[in-house]
Amino acid sequence: MLGLNLEETRVYQDAKQEGRQEGWQEGRQDEAIHLILRQLTRRLKQELPEEVRSQISTLSLPVLEELGESLVDFENLENLLTLLQQHCT
Numbered sequence: 001m002l003g004l005n006l007e008e009t010r011v012y013q014d015a016k017q018e019g020r021q022e023g024w025q026e027g028r029q030d031e032a033i034h035l036i037l038r039q040l041t042r043r044l045k046q047e048l049p050e051e052v053r054s055q056i057s058t059l060s061l062p063v064l065e066e067l068g069e070s071l072v073d074f075e076n077l078e079n080l081l082t083l084l085q086q087h088c089t
Contacts, residue, residue: 025061032064033057036071040080043071052077055084063087 007013033056040048040056048056059067067083074080 029061036068040071043074044077055088
C-alpha cells in the first residue's frame with residue numbers, strides 16, 4: 001500500500017529481537033534446571049521428591065545460579081529444603 005514491508009519496520013525488528021532474547025533466556029534457564037537436578041541427585045545420592053523437583057523448576061535464573069554454587073556444600077536433603085524455603089516463600 002505505502003510500499004512498506006512489515007519485516008523492515010523498526011517495531012517488527014524490535015519484536016523479533018526481543019523474541020530471540022526471551023527464547024535464549026528460557027533455554028538457558030531450562031539447561032540450568034536440568035543440570036542442577038542432575039547434580040543434586042548425584043550429590044545427595046538419591047532421587048529428589050517430585051515436589052522438590054517442581055520447586056526447583058520454578059526458580060529464576062539468578063536463584064538457580066546461587067543453588068548451583070551452594071549445592072557443593074549440601075550434605076543432605078534438608079540443606080536443599082532450607083535453601084528452597086528461603087526462595088519459594
